[in-house]
Amino acid sequence: MGADLVWTWAGVAYVIDLAIRIVALGVVPRNRRPASGVAWLLAIVMIPYLGLVLFLLLGRTDIGRKRDARQRLANARVHEVAPTIPAATLPAGTPDYVHAAATLNTNLGSLPMRAGNRVELIPGYQQAIEAIAAEIDRARRFVHVQYYITAWDHATAPVYEALVRATERGVKVRLLVDHVGTSRIPGYRRFERTLNASGIEWYPMMPVRPLRGDFQRPDLRNHRKIVVVDGTVAFTGSQNLIEPSYGKPKHQKAGRRWVELVMRCEGPLVETLDVVFATDWLTETGEVLIDEIAIVPPERGEVCAQVIPSGPGVVAENNLRAFVTLIANARHRVSLVSPYFVPDESLLYAVTTAALRGVEVELFVSEGKEQFMVFHAQRSYYEELLRHGVRIWLYPEPFVLHTKCFTVDDDVAVIGSSNMDMRSFALNFEVSVLLTGGDVVAQTNQVIDGYRALSRELVLQEWLTRPLRHQYLDNVLRLTAALQ
Structure with missing residues (x-):
């Protein structure tokens, strides 16, 4: 009797195993690049049950029903606003492929090339932080800040202290931080409490909090870094808002420091960077900012610039x-x-x-x-x-x-x-x-x-x-x- 039961369960397991593999062949490749489909199929064939669990958890770029609806609303608002944004005429002698790339980017992200920008590159880590803090101290209307990873530490204190001073002057300060990216930094709970007491209006992006109903594929992240001050000056680039060893003792002990590049810009580019912030703000909060921020900064320089937003919520890749x-x-x-x-x-x-x-x-x-x-x-x-x-x-x-x-x-x-x-x-x-x-x-x-x-x-x-x-x-x- 015992042997029969074992064979019965073995047969059931075999049928389930076979069914998983057969179903995967028709489901996994859908809307997926071939290399990704083959990799997932290989994982499911080699380890069917674990592979299936991983695929269900990580195999879809699903940002959640509520966030998806807000993202579609944000994209619709951008499509409405974009035609009112004046597109640049590229300088004479610009190669044809640059014109083609600008057209491609406009068709994909709706944001046109903008002329009349001044751009300064800041390769120094602390220099970039000090430059951002100085602009925040000049703010009179609003400050928009968005980072994948951030912490209030000895290096970033100038920025956060400037943000608090801005709120005390009556400036509207909005802050977005990626939940998973930032929550992995030591001292996150203290960071939350400090922000809550600061007067800064802030929200976590893409939060993974199942007990509070916040859950989507956990490795989908908002990796953007944007600062906009009064719609006249903006910063973007690779640098997160954290000390250059990411607050990790092992990095500090090894002398490991991150080398970054930040760009400071003035001119119409600032408006389009702020539109990207506004789409993420709408997605996370439901509040529409696009009409409020739609100011066209005056031309400041000779650089033509085009913002390329990308991610699961916009046209693929x-x-x-x-x-x-x-x-x-x-x-x-x-x-x-x-x-x-x-x-x-x-x-x-x-x-x-x-x-x-x-x-x-x-x-x-x-x-x-x-x-x-x-x-x-x-x-x-x-x-x-x-x-x-x-x-x-x-x-x-x-x-x-x-x-x-x-x-x-x-x-x-x-x-x-x-x-x-x-x-x-x-x-x-x-x-x-x-x-x-x-x-x-x-x-x-x-x-x-x-x-x-x-x-x-x-x-x-x-x-x-x-x-x-x-x-x-x-x-x-x-x-x-x-x-x-």
Whole structure:
């Protein structure tokens, strides 16, 4: 009797196992890039029950019914406002592919290219914090602040103290912080209590709080970094609002500090960055700000700039499409800076094909291991890049090169929050800015020249001699990068 029962349960388990695999074949690939579909199917075939649970938890870019409805409302408001925003006429001599990229970005994100901007790049970590604090102290109407990771610590105190002073002057201060990204920082509960007592109106973005009814795919994150002051000055880039070792004792002990790039801008670009903040504010709070903030700042400079919002709530992979378009049209040189370079097939082909066409292509990444899984997944691409002629520069330990930017020829620079990895293309809400005209490309290349001066070049012969165990680990974790 006992043996029969065992065989019965074994048969049931076999049927369930087989059913999971058969159903997965028809369900998993739907609306998913082939590499991602194959990776999920492999996980489900190898570990059916665990693979199914992981797929149900992580296999959909579902931001929740309420948030999805608000996101659609925000997108609709942007579509209404966008036609009233005057689009730039690009300077004479601008290459045709830049015009094409601007049209692509407008069709995807509804936000046009804006002329008349002044852009200053701030590569110094504390310098950027001090610059933001100084602008907040000049605020008279409102301050909008949005970060993936933030903390009120010794480095960021100038910003938070300036925000409190602004509220005391009657300035409206709104703050958005990514819930998961920020809650992992030591002292988060104290941070919450301090904010609640500060007079700052703040909300967590994409909160994962099942007991309070807040739940969506837990690894969908809002990765944007934006500060707007009075609709006249804005900041964006790669830097989070936290001390440069992220408050982690192990980083501080190792001397590990993040290297960042922030852009300060004046002119019409400020308005479009504020529109992106307003869409996220509406999504999290239900409050519509777009009409309130729709001021057109006066022209301040010669830079044309276009905001590229991307993420699960907008047309799929706006940033990836823009990046591929720009790199595929390069004629002389492409300089890429990305702490996490885990490309999909289209970006990998664009980069390697550019190198094979004779374009000088270089990639700047950190030498050290800051995030275990993405570090090894990224390394799995190095051999192919090197064999196709891409030069790889390794920024020295213990520093973490966290800047996200690239330049194409002397025509275009792109700066923002987006890495060149599958997570930033498909799972994170990101903001990037396409810049052309004036001296902005020269400014960006000057920053990249500084990175090159500090870095060492990785050559193919060295790379091929790395231990077999490292090669195996790199290749295994490359598969996990496709699980989207």
